Amino acid sequence: MTEPIFVIPLWADLTAVALGGLQGAVFAAGFRGQRRLDFLGVALIGIMIGMGGGLIRDLLLNVTPVTLQSNWYLLTATAASLVGMLLASVLTRLNALIVGLDALVIALFGAFGTSKALALGLPLVPAVFVGACAAVGGGVLRDVLVGLPVAIMHVGSLYAVAATSGCLVLAGLHAFGVPIVAAAIAGIVVTTVIRLLAVIFDVSLPEQRMLHRRKVAVETSAITIIKPDEA
């Protein structure tokens, strides 16, 4: 497990940052909440999705954040956010592209997080945990900051399961002696495919309460409130 410290190539790391920044900005540009995001808000979401995964990973590993050791990370994330903002009206029509980008971004951050954790000597289970946190952390920060319900906590599209599965495949293959690059590629493929299949077939986890066969309360409200942003 204690091989010479695994280094993610800068180009790969910056690619993940750029894809994250692009995807985050397109998401944020399409955001319609109670209050609108301004330019800066959209750029911040892009930077956060692009850099959040790496920051969370390095905080959990208690190492100096690699994203703050070079000018390139922030410049890349900011540039990608600006491109995302400018192309937002085009890209939002290409919904499949956004979903695909998002799947790839969580796969990349998950794989980088897990391999760095393994390289630092963490056991398998926490290495997978660090990868999963790096994969979904940017999205959680985004949801909290814009005041949306946090996506991974709710009945949805197996977001965190996809991330965790890929990290588990990576760590498992590595434990059986598969070279880290091959294991990382396998993990990235697994996460991306699970996430895309979940979106395509609209799979979701059963709700907790179905376990108890409780009667579902009638969910119609006495007054239907038409929120302006839904109208």
Next chain:
Amino acid sequence: MTEPIFVIPLWADLTAVALGGLQGAVFAAGFRGQRRLDFLGVALIGIMIGMGGGLIRDLLLNVTPVTLQSNWYLLTATAASLVGMLLASVLTRLNALIVGLDALVIALFGAFGTSKALALGLPLVPAVFVGACAAVGGGVLRDVLVGLPVAIMHVGSLYAVAATSGCLVLAGLHAFGVPIVAAAIAGIVVTTVIRLLAVIFDVSLPEQRMLHRRKVAVETSAITIIKPDEA
């Protein structure tokens, strides 16, 4: 203050993690917000309550998170969450048990946080602060992630006061030369008892604005909105 680094025994740490995971999952299973939590969301809450305190403590102390140095923490938290989920319908009827577990969990995380901080040479006041953050941090994360008002910020049951008092007793006794284990036990008892008494007698802090003797605005709304999840 700079005694040989104090080590929390693994069994004690894992007991706190397990109790936290159990309590978190039972809470989450009973959660009825605008959107429901799925299995994964419930498990995540359990893991977060079980491991959040230790993670926050180690982040504040800038040491490598001990909960990520071994497979046992995550496995314990996950197993406890699953047990909590399966037994939720039974346990929610035993409300006293849940409140008791919760009081014990914050007491344990507070005591572990303060004693680790003292062992690393922190002065008394920040050591108490680290303990209090470790004690209530998991609950704050939970509230933010599920979109509830953050409990410790609002008129409630002296949650943070109970945690801080126990940590203060621990650190104070330690400053007077009481052995750390005895001081920790005293701190755990103080936090648990204050918290339980606060729940039993429904004590809360006065509101800020009562200081100013401002007139309380009439708090009836023109339209009563019946939310589905309250019906």
Next chain:
Amino acid sequence: MTEPIFVIPLWADLTAVALGGLQGAVFAAGFRGQRRLDFLGVALIGIMIGMGGGLIRDLLLNVTPVTLQSNWYLLTATAASLVGMLLASVLTRLNALIVGLDALVIALFGAFGTSKALALGLPLVPAVFVGACAAVGGGVLRDVLVGLPVAIMHVGSLYAVAATSGCLVLAGLHAFGVPIVAAAIAGIVVTTVIRLLAVIFDVSLPEQRMLHRRKVAVETSAITIIKPDEA
């Protein structure tokens, strides 16, 4: 860039903490949300605004939080919060004072963050980022904990732009060989002035969607809901 480690004098650091604590408590005392803050909640907001900037800076830099190395930081933040609470009804009438304090606090935290990052050898862009995060971080934490929309994400008063500009001036001057103290003073002045001008002239960034010349949906709701706390 690798000059002997720059040390922020304790009195300057504690002044920033005290101003932050004061300003945070006055803000919190005036807060009227769905649920009210109690004494402890107000004190927590004060402590968070006073100490949050320094904590976030040190977490990002992966150094032991300086605010936890001495009793003075927490004692100062707590005392300032209590003063803020007691004087809240007076101070809220002096709105200009609060806005001025707030501008000065973000300027101080931004300057301290950027100069510490530069002293630790970070390149210019991430040093500015750390300063900006230290400047606005306390406010973001506050908004998340009390359940407000996060101010810097929304059309507002150029909050983050003011912070970033001052940090950029500091780091730019330092790169051209200006001594760090002079550069820090210039940065503090720039942030304070931009922030005050933005408030006075009510400047805000254009909204993202104006880029696309989309038609603005009619924003009137079918039912006007009068919330109690707005009445």
